[in-house]
Amino acid sequence: MAKDMTLLWGTGSPPCWRVMIALEEKNLQGYNQKLLSFEKMEHKSQQVLDINPRGQLPTFKHGDNVINESYAACFYLESQFKSQGTKLIPDGPAEQALMYQRMFEGLTFYEKLNAVIYYEWYVPEGERHESALKRNKEALVTELKLWEGYLQKVFEIILILIRRLSPERYPKLGEYHNLLKERPSVKASWPPHWLENPKGQDTLKDI
């Protein structure tokens, strides 16, 4: 069906998963795809760099159109396949306003999550400070409380998060997670490495 599309992806990456869910929701199965390894630095391989000068995953192409940014790919797919599969942008102005607002707030959520999970990855050893990590964790808790309050929109970050977090502490996010994971598009794109390691690392155990 979607033979003119190519996706290079990494398992468990929210931006990759985002595009995969969008492809499933738009009934665009059967695209060319290749699972690459972040650990082996395959996202910096020539195969990726030829399409994506940033050397990042996802790397996505539809015909000659390159759309590597995951949000960009979602907008593009919705726009090009408007009447196919799930309608991803609601019609009503109020619903649309809320959807756009939460979608972009999600980037902040993702940033604050990464600042905790990948602190040691981003910050070289000699530059690390307990006070900085503590501040990042506090910012993430503030962010989580905001979302626990909102709880509105389909969001792959919630899936990433709840795997590592205590759902008892964020019950609404937990409930939402349980709904999300039953969705066919989410099942079809479930990160393969989670099958081996369902709980993940414990970087969020005190959040």
Place this chain on the structure above:
Amino acid sequence: MAKDMTLLWGTGSPPCWRVMIALEEKNLQGYNQKLLSFEKMEHKSQQVLDINPRGQLPTFKHGDNVINESYAACFYLESQFKSQGTKLIPDGPAEQALMYQRMFEGLTFYEKLNAVIYYEWYVPEGERHESALKRNKEALVTELKLWEGYLQKVFEIILILIRRLSPERYPKLGEYHNLLKERPSVKASWPPHWLENPKGQDTLKDI
């Protein structure tokens, strides 16, 4: 004309300016607006918090719809006023792919720019490292070279940047800046504090 819209904004903030340019391009002049001061912490005032729990500018409302995230507001305005003013999303798939791709890459650009300009603002004194600032500057140069290569899309960050940078070092960005600043929507929304201080701080002088 746009009496049912309210914008609370700060001068020279790219996200604020982005929304103001979109409003001008969509011929939505005459909205209610209030210039607030970041220095006086007015973005954390009750007036803002009532609409925007993050206490950030822009804070934007259309009727009862709150859309504070600047990209969200641009998408919303284009969608609600599709046939009014400038068409902000092109029709052709290739043009659309490129527009979305650059739009979201722009967030990375903005992030790398802020990591240099606001390094001392974000990082408490005891946690600062020359090596970190150096790395942030290198990342910004890499990013700038990418954009100097692309040079495609209307982008308010370029306006912010060229004010502080040597246009001789990035000639294509410089040319583009000169085109941009002649646009009526950009003139109508020019940051008032730039009139007083056209060159800005020198945090980017060695970039």
